[in-house]
Amino acid sequence: MTTRKKGAMANKDVAGRPPRMKIKKGDHVVVIAGRDAGREGTVILADPERQRVLVQGVNMVRKNKKVDYQGRGAGGSKQGGIINTEAPIHVSNVQLVDPDTKKPARAGYRYDENGAKIRVSRPGGKDF
Numbered sequence: 001m002t003t004r005k006k007g008a009m010a011n012k013d014v015a016g017r018p019p020r021m022k023i024k025k026g027d028h029v030v031v032i033a034g035r036d037a038g039r040e041g042t043v044i045l046a047d048p049e050r051q052r053v054l055v056q057g058v059n060m061v062r063k064n065k066k067v068d069y070q071g072r073g074a075g076g077s078k079q080g081g082i083i084n085t086e087a088p089i090h091v092s093n094v095q096l097v098d099p100d101t102k103k104p105a106r107a108g109y110r111y112d113e114n115g116a117k118i119r120v121s122r123p124g125g126k127d128f
Contacts, residue, residue, distance in 0.1 A: 018048050021091050022107040022119065027128070029094040030104050031058055036089075040097065044086065052088035061087045100126060 023029060027043045036058045045054040067080030098105035098121045105121040107128065112118055119128045 018051065021046060021048050021051065021053075023053055023091055023094060023096060028097045028099075029053070029055060030097050031055070031089070031093060032095050032104060033093040034089065035059070043094075045088075046091075047088065050088070051091050053091050053094060054086050054088050055094065056086065059087045059089050060084050096121070096128060098124065098126070099128065100124070 023043060023046060025043050025046050028040065029043055030040045031037050039058050041055040041058045043053050044056050047053070061084070063083050063085055065080050065083050067078050069078060095104040096107050097103070101124075105124065108120050108122045108125075109117050110120050110125075120126060121128060
């Protein structure tokens with residue numbers, strides 16, 4: 001009888017690491033699902049552990065920042081209030097943009113003659 005993985009280990013493969021993501025920091029992506037569907041942006045941060053990406057200008061949320069007194073004494077400058085910032089979205093809700101066609105494309109891999117792994121667009125086969 002096999003036992004199911006529970007909790008944080010449910011998304012991890014046999015070696016105990018999270019599944020790999022084909023989207024990296026600096027990639028140009030388009031949101032394909034959710035409130036911001038159709039919006040494009042650049043990936044600021046990729047978190048493979050949580051399977052989430054932070055895309056510039058997408059999934060904006062308002063946060064209440066506590067007042068922080070900068071400088072000495074009570075006469076320092078105050079920084080606080082409501083700020084707008086990006087929130088992470090799941091990697092399954094974004095798709096890479098093909099640099100040639102400017103349309104969403106799946107990512108695949110191929111190996112060059114030196115054995116280096118290169119990301120390519122599917123089904124076109126052009127390098128990202």
